[in-house]
Amino acid sequence: MDEALETLGEQLYTRIYSKHTEAAGKLTGMLLELPGPVLRQMLQDEAMLTAAVEKALRALQLELEPSRVSCKEEDEVSASSDSLGEQLFELVDVYNTGHSQKITGMLLEQHKEAVSNLLSDPKLLEEQVHVALETLKEQNEETDFSDVSDADDTEKLGERLFSLVEEMDSLHANDITGMLLEMEPAVLRQLLSDHTMLEAAVGKAQSALDTGR
Structure with missing residues (x-):
């Protein structure tokens, strides 16, 4: 070990x-x-x-x-x-x-x-x-979430993701968001809460798009 x-x-x-x-x-x-x-x-x-x-x-x-010592204990x-x-x-x-x-x-x-x-x-x-x-x-x-609510959840994640991706690369926001949405919902939530990780994922998608051209 x-x-x-x-x-x-x-x-x-x-x-x-x-x-x-x-x-x-x-x-x-x-x-x-x-x-x-x-x-x-x-x-x-x-x-x-x-x-x-x-x-x-x-x-x-x-x-x-x-460490900055504060005057007030509170x-x-x-x-x-x-x-x-x-x-x-x-x-x-x-x-x-x-x-x-x-x-x-x-x-x-x-x-x-x-x-x-x-x-x-x-x-x-x-x-x-x-x-x-x-x-x-x-x-x-x-x-007891149904399939419908899962689809709604993915849609909401997609909308939030798109607005963040658009700030980084407005020209390819649709393509990049589409690629990111192929990931698991748990990973997508992680991307939404961690800007560094999102930037890295967007960078990967941009490279893939460049290679595909």
């Missing part, structure tokens, strides 16, 4: 080093805290890897920034709660569940100490994400 992780680490380091030479070691270490299957998926999916590296970079910058409490929520969302988001915001909200209902434990224990976080995901699935099953 350790050898497999070492191999993954070497592959990740090589990919990250070309773009982030100085921070490559630190970024690789941060990503290696994620589960093996997620890491393997990242190595196959450039967009997912780029998004994860961007998040790790942001977390790194937060660590390096000197501000400190709300700021630390916001910070916990943001950090938790970043970690939950990596699992590509398509329900990052909902799951983060569910996990934040716990005591602050429990949330802090999740941030420092990847295995515990993974378990909690799976539990929250199962709960969401059960809620969806109870609602």
Whole structure:
């Protein structure tokens, strides 16, 4: 298991080093805290890897920034709660569940100490994400969505996606949105909530269009 992780680490380091030479070691270490299957998926999916590296970079910058001491205790409490929520969302988001915001909200209902434990224990976080995901699935099953509502859902996702894609490439927005809509709905929701990932996916679609011409 350790050898497999070492191999993954070497592959990740090589990919990250070309773009982030100085921070490559630190970024690789941060990503290696994620589960093996997620890491393997990242190595196959450039967009997912780029998004994860961007998040790790942001977390790194937060660590390096000197903490600003607030005069009011209330501000400190709300700021630390916001910070916990943001950090938790970043970690939950990596699992590509398509329900990052909902799951983060569910996990934040716990005591602050429990949330802090999740941030420092990847295995515990993974378990909690799976539990929250199962709960969401059960809620969806109870609602008993029909095929019609699935079609409506895809249509709504398509409309939201199109408006974002149009801002990036108005000329080919229709073609690019059409290509993106071939993805799973969960992945589409992920794209809508993660701008970095969306940019990467749009870039891929643009390259495919250029090649097809």
